[in-house]
Every structure is written in structure tokens, then in C-alpha cells.
Amino acid sequence: xxxxxxxxxxxxxxxxxxxxxxxxxxxxxxxxxxxxxxxxxxxxxxxxxxxx
Amino acid sequence: xxxxxxxxxxxxxxxxxxxxxxxxxxxxxxxxxxxxxxxxxxxxxxxxxxxxxxxxxxxxxxxxxxxxxxxxxxxxxxxxxxxxxxxxxxxxxxxxxxxxxxxxxxxxxxxxxxxxxxxxxxxxxxxxxxxxxxxxxxxxxxxxxxxxxxxxxxxxxxxxxxxxxxxxxxxxxxxxxxxxxxxxxxxxxxxxxxxxxxxxxxxxxxxxxxxxxxxxxxxxxxxxxxxxxxxxxxxxxxxxxxxxxxxxxxxxxxxxxxxxxxxxxxxxxxxxxxxxxxxxxxxxxxxxxxxxxxxxxxxxxxxxxxxxxxxxxxxxxxxxxxxxxxxxxxxxxxxxxxxxxxxxxxxxxxxxxxxxxxxxxxxxxxxxxxxxxxxxxxxxxxxxxxxxxxxxxxxxxxxxxxxxxxxxxxxxxxxxxxxxxxxxxxxxxxxxxxxxxxxxxxxxxxxxxxxxxxxxxxxxxxxxxxxxxxxxxxxxxxxxxxxxxxxxxxxxxxxxxxxxxxxxxxxxxxxxxxxxxxxxxxxxxxxxxxxxxxxxxxxxxxxxxxxxxxxxxxxxxxxxxxxxxxxxxxxxxxxxxxxxxxxxxxxxxxxxxxxxxxxxxxxxxxxxxxxxxxxxxxxxxxxxxxxxxxxxxxxxxxxxxxxxxxxxxxxxxxxxxxxxxxxxxxxxxxxxxxxxxxxxxxxxxxxxxxxxxxxxxxxxxxxxxxxxxxxxxxxxxxxxx
Numbered sequence: 001x002x003x004x005x006x007x008x009x010x011x012x013x014x015x016x017x018x019x020x021x022x023x024x025x026x027x028x029x030x031x032x033x034x035x036x037x038x039x040x041x042x043x044x045x046x047x048x049x050x051x052x
Numbered sequence: 053x054x055x056x057x058x059x060x061x062x063x064x065x066x067x068x069x070x071x072x073x074x075x076x077x078x079x080x081x082x083x084x085x086x087x088x089x090x091x092x093x094x095x096x097x098x099x100x101x102x103x104x105x106x107x108x109x110x111x112x113x114x115x116x117x118x119x120x121x122x123x124x125x126x127x128x129x130x131x132x133x134x135x136x137x138x139x140x141x142x143x144x145x146x147x148x149x150x151x152x153x154x155x156x157x158x159x160x161x162x163x164x165x166x167x168x169x170x171x172x173x174x175x176x177x178x179x180x181x182x183x184x185x186x187x188x189x190x191x192x193x194x195x196x197x198x199x200x201x202x203x204x205x206x207x208x209x210x211x212x213x214x215x216x217x218x219x220x221x222x223x224x225x226x227x228x229x230x231x232x233x234x235x236x237x238x239x240x241x242x243x244x245x246x247x248x249x250x251x252x253x254x255x256x257x258x259x260x261x262x263x264x265x266x267x268x269x270x271x272x273x274x275x276x277x278x279x280x281x282x283x284x285x286x287x288x289x290x291x292x293x294x295x296x297x298x299x300x301x302x303x304x305x306x307x308x309x310x311x312x313x314x315x316x317x318x319x320x321x322x323x324x325x326x327x328x329x330x331x332x333x334x335x336x337x338x339x340x341x342x343x344x345x346x347x348x349x350x351x352x353x354x355x356x357x358x359x360x361x362x363x364x365x366x367x368x369x370x371x372x373x374x375x376x377x378x379x380x381x382x383x384x385x386x387x388x389x390x391x392x393x394x395x396x397x398x399x400x401x402x403x404x405x406x407x408x409x410x411x412x413x414x415x416x417x418x419x420x421x422x423x424x425x426x427x428x429x430x431x432x433x434x435x436x437x438x439x440x441x442x443x444x445x446x447x448x449x450x451x452x453x454x455x456x457x458x459x460x461x462x463x464x465x466x467x468x469x470x471x472x473x474x475x476x477x478x479x480x481x482x483x484x485x486x487x488x489x490x491x492x493x494x495x496x497x498x499x500x501x502x503x504x505x506x507x508x509x510x511x512x513x514x515x516x517x518x519x520x521x522x523x524x525x526x527x528x529x530x531x532x533x534x535x536x537x538x539x540x541x542x543x544x545x546x547x548x549x550x551x552x553x554x555x556x557x558x559x560x561x562x563x564x565x566x567x568x569x570x571x572x573x574x575x576x577x578x579x580x581x582x583x584x585x586x587x588x589x590x591x592x593x594x595x596x597x598x599x600x601x602x603x604x605x606x607x608x609x610x611x612x613x614x615x616x617x618x619x620x621x622x623x624x625x626x627x628x629x630x631x632x633x634x635x636x637x638x639x640x641x642x643x644x645x646x647x648x649x650x651x652x653x654x655x656x657x658x659x660x661x662x663x664x665x666x667x668x669x670x671x672x673x674x675x676x677x678x679x680x681x682x683x684x685x686x687x688x689x690x691x692x693x694x695x696x697x698x699x700x701x702x703x704x705x706x707x708x709x710x711x712x713x714x715x716x717x718x719x720x721x722x723x724x725x726x727x728x729x730x731x732x733x734x735x736x737x738x739x740x741x742x743x744x745x746x747x748x749x750x751x752x753x754x755x756x757x758x759x760x761x762x763x764x765x766x767x768x769x770x771x772x773x
Binding site (some may be wrong): 008009010011012014015019022023026027031033034035036039040042043045 | 098161
């Protein structure tokens with residue numbers, strides 16, 4: 001069962017990374033317009049870089 | 053159960069600080085504008101809208117938000133919003149300016165992110181604790197189990213403390229005014245589950261409900277987020293539309309000032325096409341004004357120096373200088389809006405199905421839990437065991453499904469209607485709409501465009517060609533309509549010399565050396581006819597061109613559709629009987645009344661209510677606002693006066709009324725789904741409660757029951773989309 005001593009912290013760390021990524025995305029406004037984002041990629045105008 | 057999202061009891065009050073902030077912020081200086089573009093729906097729309105706006109000189113950048121159907125534009129300071137809306141209408145998108153300060157939009161965005169953040173934390177914590185719980189469920193024991201419980205607790209307690217705050221706050225608010233809403237049992241369930249699990253963990257107990265506390269928080273938060281999200285989309289547009297009467301006015305020197313800076317006794321200039329920003333007396337200039345929005349009349353009224361004008365009226369033909377008698381909140385317009393706010397409070401006492409359910413449910417569950425505790429304690433004298441039974445009961449019955457039952461359905465229904473251009477402003481609007489059995493329409497501006505259309509065709513005679521040429525020289529609505537009809541008939545305008553417009557009267561010119569006039573009957577020398585008409589005077593002869601008001605797109609389908617749903621339809625108008633009767637006949641509305649003052653309209657609605665009807669009022673003018681507030685539920689077109697829009701429960705974006713029957717149908721189906729969801733939740737409780745009472749509930753059982761009932765309820769709601 002000693003393996004748990006590694007596995008639990010590792011799983012928490014990975015989960016925490018995911019949470020941090022979610023926070024980052026949220027603060028960058030990536031959830032503000034899901035509908036628009038799903039349509040925008042259809043246009044080749046934003047191929048090089050997304051519209052600011 | 054949505055108390056957390058009710059900042060105030062009256063929607064009109066919400067709009068007041070907004071309007072003040074707007075007026076105080078001298079909108080536009082920041083160079084940021086937000087336009088509502090209800091018709092946008094696809095990738096091509098995004099490009100078209102953004103390009104059209106970026107092509108306007110002075111625009112730095114434009115970004116479309118398709119979810120909220122609005123576009124935010126960075127501009128050079130002082131750019132007129134009219135330029136932007138005109139650029140958009142040139143590419144086929146109807147647009148309206150929203151508030152200039154971005155105050156409310158950033159605020160709602162912030163709230164939305166806040167909810168999403170809590171939801172994310174709850175979801176993260178729930179999944180991790182659930183994984184740890186699987187180990188416990190599959191037989192971990194002694195030290196291992198205790199360790200897993202401690203790790204779970206270390207994740208769950210902070211996560212619950214952060215994520216469940218909206219419930220705690222709402223429950224506390226409700227308790228402070230000695231009422232029970234759904235958030236009280238929710239909060240109690242979450243807190244007790246966390247505390248009991250903590251105690252059990254400390255006492256090396258076998259069962260901890262950390263995962264239940266978290267999944268409870270997660271599912272309920274999901275419901276709450278959905279609820280808030282749809283409301284934000286609707287409210288940001290509807291509320292901010294009240295800023296449509298852009299609160300700016302022009303001084304005689306040409307200086308543009310905020311209406312909030314104007315005082316009685318000062319002069320303002322109102323150009324043709326502009327709306328009166330204040331109440332006042334005309335000092336200079338002659339014109340015709342359109343009072344349609346205030347009184348429902350379609351015929352323009354002529355005003356000259358000494359005549360009184362009211363805020364909200366539209367100046368049609370000549371520039372005016374107006375001495376202010378009342379500005380801002382003292383105007384007749386605002387006093388009327390205050391009356392409306394009072395009428396509104398009565399309607400705000402409507403109790404939603406969810407609140408009614410909470411009122412039965414919350415005491416029932418608490419009494420059940422208490423008696424379970426008392427009974428088990430009497431039987432076993434084991435305090436810890438009895439408390440565990442009671443808490444397990446609270447967790448099992450905690451209204452996961454109930455919490456999702458309403459928001460999941462109203463999200464699906466509101467989303468469906470939003471895609472058809474209907475913004476649901478009030479949280480109980482759908483429920484009330486489902487109960488409606490009679491629809492009352494206003495005429496001018498609601499069933500009609502409030503825009504005249506030439507009656508009959510132009511034959512193409514020499515007179516018609518002269519009339520067309522004269523009409524083209526004026527921006528008067530009747531002249532514009534005449535010119536449009538002439539163009540449609542393919543007529544060539546006659547050649548005129550020395551064309552000039554006489555404000556308040558009409559247009560005159562020389563045709564082959566003879567004076568020709570197009571305008572008011574007395575000026576042209578014609579006998580006035582009934583209804584809306586303009587008159588041509590040519591060589592001593594006169595001729596009348598009659599106009600009818602054009603019915604709004606979809607008005608006919610709306611009336612037919614509503615009748616097909618078994619609703620009675622009535623037409624109440626402040627316009628003259630001939631015009632109202634004609635429109636009623638054209639649309640097939642059997643019962644109508646004309647010449648009604650605003651109070652009489654409201655009285656009619658009240659009479660219908662007393663007779664047992666649930667009335668849906670559809671109207672747009674100031675003369676409708678009291679009736680709108682009095683009705684069981686109300687709808688306004690987006691072109692309506694701000695007072696009417698603020699009062700209405702639902703705002704119809706876009707010009708068409710054709711989706712009204714769809715709205716009623718959707719509301720009825722939404723109500724049916726809500727009741728089904730309650731039935732599902734009740735059935736689940738009937739099965740689960742005996743287990744909990746018998747002391748057979750385990751954390752695993754709770755997790756299974758909670759997840760499955762939440763998913764079933766959400767899936768049922770999705771059938772609406």
C-alpha cells in the first residue's frame with residue numbers, strides 16, 4: 001500500500017494542474033463566447049492567429 | 053429558489069441606476085460601444101458584421117460575441133453610434149445601441165465567470181473525492197480508510213466552503229426575512245453532510261459523505277449556472293436596451309450635452325428625425341411631431357411656437373428650439389414610468405412553481421429528518437447513529453433533482469426562444485405565459501410598424517409623377533412612403549424647379565411655371581379626408597393620397613397561431629376607430645376598442661382579470677405601459693419605448709411577431725416538463741426515503757441516486773430544445 005504515498009499526491013497534483021489550466025482559460029475569457037468560437041474556426045480569416 | 057439573482061423586486065428600479073450611470077458617464081467618451089445584433093447566427097455573420105464595422109472610419113476594432121448576440125466596438129472618441137447601426141443595416145443586420153458605459157455588461161460577465169469558477173472547483177473536487185471514495189467503497193479499511201477520508205475532507209471542506217457560497221448567502225437572506233426557500237434545505241444538507249463526515253472521520257467511522265456534499269454542490273451549482281447564464285443573455289440586452297433613448301441633447305449652439313445636465317428654462321435644439329429629450333414649449337420653428345409612441349395616434353400633429361411637447365415624441369419635419377419645462381426624471385414620461393413601477397409590484401408577488409414546491413418540501417424534509425432522529429434515538433439511545441440517520445436522510449432527499457428541475461427546463465426553453473429573438477427577462481415569465489388564455493394587442497407600433505404605406509396603387513398619371521417628384525424632396529414619413537410607392541411602380545418623377553420644404557406644411561415647387569404643393573390639406577387647399585392622407589395641389593385641383601399603417605411582419609401569422617392555440621385575441625388602441633377597425637378586420641381580430649386612454653386600457657385589462665382571464669399584453673408605447681404592468685404577462689417589441697420594455701417580461705428582438713404562438717407553445721411545454729421533473733424527483737424520494745429511514749443508506753447509494761436522478765431530470769429538460 002506504500003505506493004499510495006506517491007500516487008495520491010501525484011493524482012492531486014495532476015488534478016490541480018487541470019484546475020489551474022481551467023482558471024487560466026476562464027480568466028482569459030475563453031468561456032465568454034462558446035457559440036462564436038465554435039463558428040469562428042470555420043472562417044479562414046483567423047487561421048494565422050485568433051482575433052484579439 | 054432563484055432569490056440570489058433577484059437584486060431588486062422591481063425591474064424598473066434596476067434600470068434606474070443604470071440610466072443614471074449612463075447619463076453621468078457621458079456615454080461614448082471611452083470610445084467603446086456595444087451593439088445588439090439579434091439576427092447574427094453564423095460564421096459568415098461574424099465576418100460580415102465585424103468587417104462592416106471596421107470599414108467605418110473611426111472604428112479601431114470590432115468583436116462579435118455570438119453567444120450574447122452583441123458586438124463590442126472600440127472607436128475613436130465621439131463617434132456617433134448611428135454611423136455604426138447604419139453600416140450594419142447596409143449589410144442587412146438590424147442593430148441597436150446598448151449602454152455606452154459597459155457598466156452592466158462587465159458586471160454580468162463577472163458574475164458569469166464567478167459561477168463558472170465555483171462550478172469548476174466543485175467539479176474538480178467532486179471527481180477527486182469520488183476516486184478516493186471508490187477505494188473506500190471497494191473495501192478499504194482501518195488506517196487506509198481513515199487516510200482516504202482525511203484526504204477527501206482536506207479537498208472537500210475548502211471546496212464546499214468556496215463553491216457553495218451562493219446557496220449559503222441566498223439561504224441566509226431568506227432566513228433573515230423568516231422565509232424558507234429551496235436554498236435552506238440545500239445549505240443545511242451540504243453543511244450537515246460536511247460536518248457529519250468530518251466527525252465520522254475523526255471518530256474512525258465507516259461512512260463519510262464528503263463526495264455527496266460535493267456532488268450536491270456541483271449539480272445544484274450547474275443548475276444555478278444555467279439559470280444565470282440564460283438570464284444574463286436576456287437581461288444584458290433587455291436591460292441595456294433601455295439606454296436606446298440615448299440620453300444626449302443638442303444645445304442651440306450645437307454643443308452635445310447629456311440630458312442629465314439640462315435644467316428647466318434652458319433651450320435645446322431638436323432636429324428632424326430626433327426624439328424630444330425633455331418636456332418643453334416650442335420657442336422657435338414649426339414642424340410636425342409623431343406622438344404615436346405616447347398616445348397611439350398614427351397621424352402626425354403640427355406644432356408651432358407656444359405649443360407644448362413631451363419627452364419621447366419624434367420631431368418629423370423642421371428643426372425646433374424648445375424651452376425646457378422639465379428634464380430627466382421630472383418629465384411626463386418618467387412620472388408615468390413611476391406609476392407603472394407601482395403597478396408592477398403587485399405582479400412581482402407571483403410565486404413560481406419552484407418556490408411553491410420549496411414551501412411544501414422544505415418543512416416536510418426537516419420534520420421527517422427530525423422525527424427519524426427522535427425515533428431512532430428513542431429506540432437505540434445511540435446519539436451518533438441517530439444523527440447519522442437524520443443526516444443521511446437530509447442528503448438523500450436533498451433536492452438535487454428539484455434544484456435542476458426548473459433551471460434545466462427554463463434554460464432549454466429560454467435558449468429555444470432566444471434563438472427566435474425572444475428575450476425572457478423575468479424568471480417566472482415562462483410559467484405565467486403558459487397560463488395565458490387571452491391576448492391583448494396594442495395597434496400602433498405593435499401590430500403595425502407605426503409606418504405608413506400608400507393605400508392603392510399609383511396609376512402613373514402626370515399628377516402622380518408630380519407628386520412623386522415633390523415627395524422625393526422631403527423626409528416626412530408620408531412623403532417617404534409615397535416616394536417608395538412611386539419607385540416601386542417604376543414611375544419617372546416630373547421635372548420641378550425651385551423645390552422647397554415648408555416645415556410643418558409640406559413641399560412646394562414650380563412645375564412648368566405653375567405652383568404645385570404636396571402636404572397638409574389646409575395648406576394645399578383641399579378638404580381633409582378621414583384617415584391618414586397627404587394632399588397634392590396642382591393648378592387649382594387637389595388630390596388626396598391615402599395611407600394605411602403597414603402591419604408588422606408576422607402579425608397575421610401571430611394572430612392566426614394564437615387563435616389556433618385556443619387563445620382569445622383582442623385589440624385595444626388609442627388610435628381613431630376607423631384605423632383600428634380596419635386593422636382588426638385585416639388581421640381577423642373580432643373584438644376591438646379604439647380611442648382608449650392609457651388608464652382605460654389598464655382598466656380593460658383589470659376587468660378581464662376580474663372576469664377570470666389570464667391576459668397576455670403585447671404593446672410598445674408609453675400608453676401601454678400601465679396595461680403591460682397590469683397584465684398577467686407582457687411582451688414588448690425591441691422598438692418599444694424604454695418604459696414599456698422595462699415593464700415587459702419578454703422583449704421581442706427583430707421586427708417580427710411571428711414567434712409569439714411559438715413562445716406560448718414553448719412556455720406550455722416548459723411548464724409540463726417542470727411538472728414532470730417534479731414528479732420524477734418525488735418518485736425518486738419515495739423510493740429513497742424508506743432506505744434512509746431504515747438506516748440502510750450508504751454513501752455509495754446516495755451518490756448513485758443523486759447522479760442518476762439529476763441526469764434523468766436534465767435529459768427530460770433537453771427534450772425541449
